[in-house]
Amino acid sequence: MYKINKNECIECGFCEKICPIKAIEPYISFGYEIDETCISCGLCSKNCPINAISKIKLT
Numbered sequence: 001m002y003k004i005n006k007n008e009c010i011e012c013g014f015c016e017k018i019c020p021i022k023a024i025e026p027y028i029s030f031g032y033e034i035d036e037t038c039i040s041c042g043l044c045s046k047n048c049p050i051n052a053i054s055k056i057k058l059t
Ligand code: SF4
Pocket: 004, 008, 009, 010, 011, 012, 013, 014, 015, 016, 032, 047, 048, 049, 050, 051, 052, 053
């Protein structure tokens, strides 16, 4: 599972375009959000221009 740091995201929208299963959508107020369908491919994290997406452990 990956998570977007909303304080760092600059809303470039690249992760939303690149996600193969469309698990990333604009957040209500600002930034983007990854939903629970994420398959942890890591593409968004590798391609975010400011490294705002990081891997998190499932609880
Ligand atoms: S690629 Fe990074 S900066 Fe761009 S919208 Fe996604 S999380 Fe935000």
